[in-house]
Amino acid sequence: MVNKLMPELPEVETIRRDLQQLKGIKIIDVKVIAARVCRNITPEKLAIRIKNKIISDIYRRGKALVFVLSDKKFLTVQLGMTGQLLVKSKQKNVEYDKAAKVVFKLSNAKNLIYNDQRMFGRICAVDKLEGIDYFAALGVEPLGEQFNVKYISEHVARRSIPVKVLLMDQKFVAGIGNIYASEILFEAGIDPRKRSSLLDAKQISAIVKASKRILKESIKNRGTTFRDYRDASGSKGRFAEKLKVYGREGLPCIKCKTLINNIVQAQRSTFYCPKCQI
Ligand SMILES: [Zn+2]
Known part of the structure; x- marks a missing residue:
């Protein structure tokens, strides 16, 4: 497969900017539809870790999104090829999109929905980012001064x-x-x-x-x-x-x-x- 297209820095940065509206919002629940996208954690443990935590910041490293939670721990999202993070108003009795793999229920009457048709993306929860291979080995940011x-x-x-x-x-x-x-x-x-x-x-x-x-x-x-x-x-x-x-x-x-x-x-x-x- 030669044309593997995946979101790169500008796409992930655009999503990060859109998601700034979630700063200060609490994650009240999480529903994992496809456990496969939770890479270093079981859906049950993910729920325990992030439930009732406030999203204090959302930043980007490379092609990954990093949610900093109120306990100073991290929730990371790598979109892979077909991953999408969408903020949608909660609607009663409406079925999620077929591609929905994880739904984060938020305190502002909205859902943050992780869609991923092909499931090459990954969601992880860690105390330290270096605990994930991707972050541990990542080079400098091209828009930063270090890339010179x-x-x-x-x-x-x-x-x-x-x-x-x-x-x-x-x-x-x-x-x-x-x-x-x-x-x-x-x-x-x-x-x-x-x-x-x-x-x-x-x-x-x-x-x-x-x-x-x-x-x-x-x-x-x-x-x-x-x-x-x-x-x-x-x-x-x-x-x-x-x-x-x-x-x-x-x-x-x-x-x-x-x-x-x-x-x-x-x-x-x-x-x-x-x-x-x-
Ligand atoms: Zn030419």
């Missing part, structure tokens, strides 16, 4: 892999997936196959700038929806219309009219312009 020329230069001096594969390595930088890695390298004018150790200072600087610009621009447009991604109100993102190279195989490059190429790298589709990206 020095950081990348030091990293690529030790490691030579294709630059697109590097950008998608969550241990290197958190939250960039297939769509944004292709877009960032198009904007930076770099061939996705280029070995990371061969990047020069100018190219590294272009990657830093392009990463921040594209991720911010996508957040502004509430992310990219191809199939399943929705924000917390169930709406689609608008950034798909603004993609310059991803999914444009065989179409003319918007800069030079050369046809966009599609190759497979690390089992994932890469789109690039053979002329603009060197």
